[in-house]
Amino acid sequence: MLLCRRIRAKMVLLSGLKKCRLLRLFHHIGEYFLMVIGVFSKPEKLRIYLQRTVVEIDKIGISSLGIVALMSLFMGAVIALQTASNIESPLIPSYTVGFTTRQSVILEFSPTIICLILAGKVGSNIASELGTMRISEQIDALDIMGINSRAYLIAPKILGSIFIFPFLIVISMFLGIFGGYLVCALTGIIAPPDFVEGILLDFRMFHVVYALIKTVLFAFIITSVSSYHGYHTRGGAIAVGRSSTMAVVYSSILILIVNYIVTQILLI
Amino acid sequence: MIEVEHLSKSFGDNHVLKDINFTFEPEKVNLIIGQSGSGKSVLTKCMVGLHQPDEGEVRFNGRAMDKISNQERTEVRKEIGMLFQASALFDSLTVQENVMFPLQMFTKMSKEEMLDRVNFCLKRVNLENVNHLYPSETSGGMQKRIGIARAIAMNPRYLFCDEPNSGLDPNTAIVIDNLIHEITHEFGMTSVVITHDMNSVMEIGENIIFLYNGQLWWKGSKEDILATDNPEINAFVYASKFMKSIKEVHKKGI
Numbered sequence: 001m002l003l004c005r006r007i008r009a010k011m012v013l014l015s016g017l018k019k020c021r022l023l024r025l026f027h028h029i030g031e032y033f034l035m036v037i038g039v040f041s042k043p044e045k046l047r048i049y050l051q052r053t054v055v056e057i058d059k060i061g062i063s064s065l066g067i068v069a070l071m072s073l074f075m076g077a078v079i080a081l082q083t084a085s086n087i088e089s090p091l092i093p094s095y096t097v098g099f100t101t102r103q104s105v106i107l108e109f110s111p112t113i114i115c116l117i118l119a120g121k122v123g124s125n126i127a128s129e130l131g132t133m134r135i136s137e138q139i140d141a142l143d144i145m146g147i148n149s150r151a152y153l154i155a156p157k158i159l160g161s162i163f164i165f166p167f168l169i170v171i172s173m174f175l176g177i178f179g180g181y182l183v184c185a186l187t188g189i190i191a192p193p194d195f196v197e198g199i200l201l202d203f204r205m206f207h208v209v210y211a212l213i214k215t216v217l218f219a220f221i222i223t224s225v226s227s228y229h230g231y232h233t234r235g236g237a238i239a240v241g242r243s244s245t246m247a248v249v250y251s252s253i254l255i256l257i258v259n260y261i262v263t264q265i266l267l268i
Numbered sequence: 269m270i271e272v273e274h275l276s277k278s279f280g281d282n283h284v285l286k287d288i289n290f291t292f293e294p295e296k297v298n299l300i301i302g303q304s305g306s307g308k309s310v311l312t313k314c315m316v317g318l319h320q321p322d323e324g325e326v327r328f329n330g331r332a333m334d335k336i337s338n339q340e341r342t343e344v345r346k347e348i349g350m351l352f353q354a355s356a357l358f359d360s361l362t363v364q365e366n367v368m369f370p371l372q373m374f375t376k377m378s379k380e381e382m383l384d385r386v387n388f389c390l391k392r393v394n395l396e397n398v399n400h401l402y403p404s405e406t407s408g409g410m411q412k413r414i415g416i417a418r419a420i421a422m423n424p425r426y427l428f429c430d431e432p433n434s435g436l437d438p439n440t441a442i443v444i445d446n447l448i449h450e451i452t453h454e455f456g457m458t459s460v461v462i463t464h465d466m467n468s469v470m471e472i473g474e475n476i477i478f479l480y481n482g483q484l485w486w487k488g489s490k491e492d493i494l495a496t497d498n499p500e501i502n503a504f505v506y507a508s509k510f511m512k513s514i515k516e517v518h519k520k521g522i
């Protein structure tokens with residue numbers, strides 16, 4: 001806590017120099033990490049935090065099931081179609097379509113693209129919820145009561161999303177591959193048994209693990225960055241809109257950067 | 269008793285509060301008056317600890333907020349109830365859950381005891397049969413009263429109200445003012461009420477400070493306010509034609 005105070009004092013000094021953009025960026029990064037530290041402090045009443053986490057799991061995860069399912073089915077289908085239509089040489093075996101669909105869905109599409117979609121849906125939702133609570137002084141009301149508002153509001157969101165996102169992404173993987181299979185079965189573009197052969201070819205569990213590691217990181221990025229922007233909203237209704245946009249923009253950019261770094265570390 | 273000593277606060281170049289010294293007296297309705305933007309809300313927020321003052325000290329019955337341990341500070345916080353300018357009810361919770369919230373977080377009461385306390389508080393602010401409504405389904409005056417009920421749920425020693433009657437019709441405003449006055453005396457609380465409404469000043473003001481340009485410009489009782497010839501306070505009090513006419517009558521009477 002003392003360390004936090006000292007860092008904060010330094011940052012107040014820094015914030016005096018707000019005119020410089022780079023310094024302001026550092027200021028935000030510092031504030032962000034302080035917030036994350038503050039979120040994981042000792043809770044007042046564990047039971048209430050658990051209840052809130054369950055509510056958040058429902059709000060963040062279960063309610064996103066529809067859009068995730070829809071996106072995955074269609075994208076899986078399109079990947080299968082495009083791969084099939086691009087293979088002209090008779091030398092390339094037709095199970096390649098199944099193989100390519102599986103690899104694209106598991107490695108990139110489900111963890112990264114679906115998380116980008118969720119950054120839009122969940123991120124803007126979190127930022128506007130917290131932003132509204134901030135400008136209507138509901139967060140002040142919590143602080144007055146002596147409740148750690150960061151921990152109370154943000155921790156359940158982060159924990160809830162880290163718990164539920166992997167399930168969403170695994171569902172998305174199955175549905176994406178199933179979408180590809182459906183296309184084969186319905187259009188006959190390649191024979192379904194060939195597609196299945198491709199799906200099973202050279203399957204590596206590590207790829208799924210890699211995808212789920214990414215998912216957990218992305219879940220953390222989406223909820224913490226959006227919470228940061230929502231919690232630090234200043235002003236009125238327009239500011240809430242701005243926070244919500246910033247939440248989506250910054251979490252998307254961070255997802256892309258972290259995606260690159262993690263891939264470089266784990267797969268190369 | 270809440271003592272404020274040499275309190276200063278600025279945001280960047282904006283010196284909002286300059287060296288405020290005052291003692292808010294127990295079992296009285298203490299009023300902070302002043303024009304919009306004169307720093308009334310910032311002063312209360314510094315007192316309750318939502319803003320960190322740049323300089324100075326706030327003491328709740330001798331306990332200086334910046335000198336005590338975190339645990340003691342949490343204890344002091346539990347003795348503070350606050351009604352916010354826009355009520356600040358949690359809009360995802362029902363009226364009952366709103367009032368019950370601090371009890372759930374801080375007490376080990378059973379469900380029945382909590383319900384009893386909630387109903388007592390709601391009844392005290394003259395609200396019944398609203399337990400299961402959401403704040404958005406209630407009127408502005410009801411929201412203020414729910415806010416008061418939530419503020420007094422923990423039986424606070426200190427009650428802060430930021431413009432409790434802004435945005436209300438005159439009748440409802442008087443009801444809220446009187447409610448604050450009654451509750452203060454009934455439970456022996458130290459109340460700090462922000463207002464810019466002269467009606468409430470004359471209705472409930474017992475110990476009044478006037479903020480002007482971030483300074484404590486004037487202090488006194490509601491009787492003093494009619495007698496003073498401080499030009500700034502007169503400009504504030506007699507801003508409306510109606511109040512001016514009262515002043516004429518008052519003078520002629522004398």
Ligand SMILES: Nc1ncnc2c1ncn2[C@@H]1O[C@H](COP(=O)(O)OP(=O)(O)O)[C@@H](O)[C@H]1O
Nearest residue numbers: 279282284302303304305306307308309310311
């Ligand atoms: N969080 C804040 N950041 C920067 N300036 C603020 C903040 N809160 C209030 N101010 C400034 O402090 C001054 C007093 O505001 P306030 O206390 O809300 O006035 P009022 O007396 O109407 O309640 C205003 O000039 C306002 O711009």
Ligand SMILES: [Mg+2]
Nearest residue numbers: 308309353430
């Ligand atoms: Mg104000």
